Amino acid sequence: MLATKTAADNLAQAAPVKGRSLWADARARFFRNRAAVSGLVVLIAVGLFAAIGPFIAPWNYEDIDWAVLGNVREAGRPSLETGHWFGTDALGRDLFARTVQGTQISLMVGIVGALIAVGVGTLYGAVAGFFGGRLDNLMMRIVDVLMSIPYMFVLILLLVVFGRSMLMLFIGIGLVSWLDMARIARGQTLTLRGKEFVEAAQATGVRPFTIIMRHIVPNLLGVVIVYSTLLVPSMIIYESFISFLGLGVQEPLTSWGALINDGAAEMNNGLLWILGFPLFFFVITLFAFFFVGDGLRDALDPKDR
Amino acid sequence: MLSYILKRLLIAIPVMLILIVGTFILMYTAPGSPFASERGVPPAVLANLERQYGLDQPFIVQIGSYIWNLVTQFDFGPSFIYRDQDVNDLIAQGFPVTLTYGFWSFVVAVLVGGTLGIVAAVRHNTWLDYLAVGISVGAQVLPNFVLAPILVLVFTLWLGWLPGGGWQGGQLEYIILPVIALSTSFMASIARIARASMLEVLTSNYIRTARAKGLPMRRVVMRHALKPALLPVISYLGPAFVGMITGSVVIDVYFSTGGIGQFFVASALNRDYGVMMGITVLLGALTIFFNLVVDLLYAWIDPKIRY
Numbered sequence: 001m002l003a004t005k006t007a008a009d010n011l012a013q014a015a016p017v018k019g020r021s022l023w024a025d026a027r028a029r030f031f032r033n034r035a036a037v038s039g040l041v042v043l044i045a046v047g048l049f050a051a052i053g054p055f056i057a058p059w060n061y062e063d064i065d066w067a068v069l070g071n072v073r074e075a076g077r078p079s080l081e082t083g084h085w086f087g088t089d090a091l092g093r094d095l096f097a098r099t100v101q102g103t104q105i106s107l108m109v110g111i112v113g114a115l116i117a118v119g120v121g122t123l124y125g126a127v128a129g130f131f132g133g134r135l136d137n138l139m140m141r142i143v144d145v146l147m148s149i150p151y152m153f154v155l156i157l158l159l160v161v162f163g164r165s166m167l168m169l170f171i172g173i174g175l176v177s178w179l180d181m182a183r184i185a186r187g188q189t190l191t192l193r194g195k196e197f198v199e200a201a202q203a204t205g206v207r208p209f210t211i212i213m214r215h216i217v218p219n220l221l222g223v224v225i226v227y228s229t230l231l232v233p234s235m236i237i238y239e240s241f242i243s244f245l246g247l248g249v250q251e252p253l254t255s256w257g258a259l260i261n262d263g264a265a266e267m268n269n270g271l272l273w274i275l276g277f278p279l280f281f282f283v284i285t286l287f288a289f290f291f292v293g294d295g296l297r298d299a300l301d302p303k304d305r
Numbered sequence: 306m307l308s309y310i311l312k313r314l315l316i317a318i319p320v321m322l323i324l325i326v327g328t329f330i331l332m333y334t335a336p337g338s339p340f341a342s343e344r345g346v347p348p349a350v351l352a353n354l355e356r357q358y359g360l361d362q363p364f365i366v367q368i369g370s371y372i373w374n375l376v377t378q379f380d381f382g383p384s385f386i387y388r389d390q391d392v393n394d395l396i397a398q399g400f401p402v403t404l405t406y407g408f409w410s411f412v413v414a415v416l417v418g419g420t421l422g423i424v425a426a427v428r429h430n431t432w433l434d435y436l437a438v439g440i441s442v443g444a445q446v447l448p449n450f451v452l453a454p455i456l457v458l459v460f461t462l463w464l465g466w467l468p469g470g471g472w473q474g475g476q477l478e479y480i481i482l483p484v485i486a487l488s489t490s491f492m493a494s495i496a497r498i499a500r501a502s503m504l505e506v507l508t509s510n511y512i513r514t515a516r517a518k519g520l521p522m523r524r525v526v527m528r529h530a531l532k533p534a535l536l537p538v539i540s541y542l543g544p545a546f547v548g549m550i551t552g553s554v555v556i557d558v559y560f561s562t563g564g565i566g567q568f569f570v571a572s573a574l575n576r577d578y579g580v581m582m583g584i585t586v587l588l589g590a591l592t593i594f595f596n597l598v599v600d601l602l603y604a605w606i607d608p609k610i611r612y
Contacts, residue, residue: 141316144316145316145319145320145323148320148543148547148592148593148596149320149323149324149589149592149593150547150550150551150585150588150589150592151547151551152551152554153551153569153581153584153585153588153589154327154328154331154585156569156573156581157328157331157332157573157581157582157585158331159573160335160573160576160578160581161331161332161334161335161578233446237448240448240450241448241450241551241555244450244555245554245555245558245570245573246570246574247570247573247574257450260450260451260454261450263454264453264454264457264559267454267457267458267462268462272458275454275458279451279454279455282446282451283446283447283451286445286446287446290442290445290446
């Protein structure tokens, strides 16, 4: 009797048990996943590289080191003494500074492209799924139609016609990328539409658009986050593809695709570092994004386990 | 079935029109004349050139005659840069090349990827499974423009086994590297999809029944599990085809195969709108046609689809 009483007192005095939110649960699951955490570490490292690289690089990304030009094979090797830590490219420009610059642009295109895709796609899918019926049918047929067009060609056409600029690249890539997102968001919305809280909102007379923004979209967040981490690498691949063909960012600006293209052209001359360093950053970043994406999916999508 | 085919065809036609009209409008609104880049052309000559190509006509006449020529004669129009060749010549020259290695890439991706995925699922959690998963994860970060230089570095520069470019009428050793470079990432995706769906099918009840009545595993897989497990693979073939068409541009440019993608990039750099548009329309039509075939195939195989 006494024992139970003290136990009860102890319980009463102990701090109230903290509830674990869904997000805290997901965070715990994510951090238990070793591949995902190491992916995150790599991403942070690459991000830091892009952010502070320009301040520690002894050379500028567009300046030509005249001492190296003409003898890139010997003088342009990666070395600590000359300050060309990654060596120079075939024109004698510092590869470290250029890799930093390329990383900045590739990451930026990837993230902005994914943001556009997420914004447009989520809203589009949520609207189609929420209203359903004929509107849904029409909107999804449009997505089907757009999906069966080979986009890269239209995108390159856009870039050529309206001039190659970063803005055009963003718009073009954003236009391409929201279709999958729209489908996924619609599918999720369909299951949410019948839920009680939506019904309650409808019964109290909330306007449809407010319901979508306040009740549907926040509930799509988990799926959207997972999918957008997988979107970033595919946006990076898109951009690199175009830049590899020499149709993307313009000199002296550069991106991973353009750097890999430069490196591939110099491979025959034995200047392997020009290919190696950009390729290394490209591959580890993509790997990291895929691992983080997988980890997030396992963490946020409990159905899958 | 017939009405389903007709319905799908009826959807395909407006899609094609949207593509043609869209690219035409893009080309039409492009600033400047296609001939303006040539310096020192007197205005009279410019006007003459534009009249010769019909560019002085009103928009609706231009697009009308373009579509008319395209539909009735498969005439993709002139090139604005090469005076002696029109788009049809370039397509006739480049398309067979692209088609050849594209076809082989597709075959390799489907056969190798499908087999790999299914074997991995059947031998779940063995070294074969891990190998298949490893390959498909690795290939995810090696898109064709990354893989192509690596392949050339290893097989051409270091080992010296295979030529690093050229076509030579499509001899075997010139085809191998383009096919590997183009097919690997799709092979990996197909393997991943096939593995996942096969794993799901193998845990279903009717497979357990088949096993329980004493059928050997091989027979269960071939006879009962294979068809449903391949359905997701079939629905992936459409996107894979689009991806391969896009990827062929990189292959053509990197390996200098003389395929259609090389003309596309050259025309993009030259601002040769006629050629760009012709190739876009051709490949768009191909894609739409292929998607149609995939849809029909899917409807034919999947017993759940009623039309």
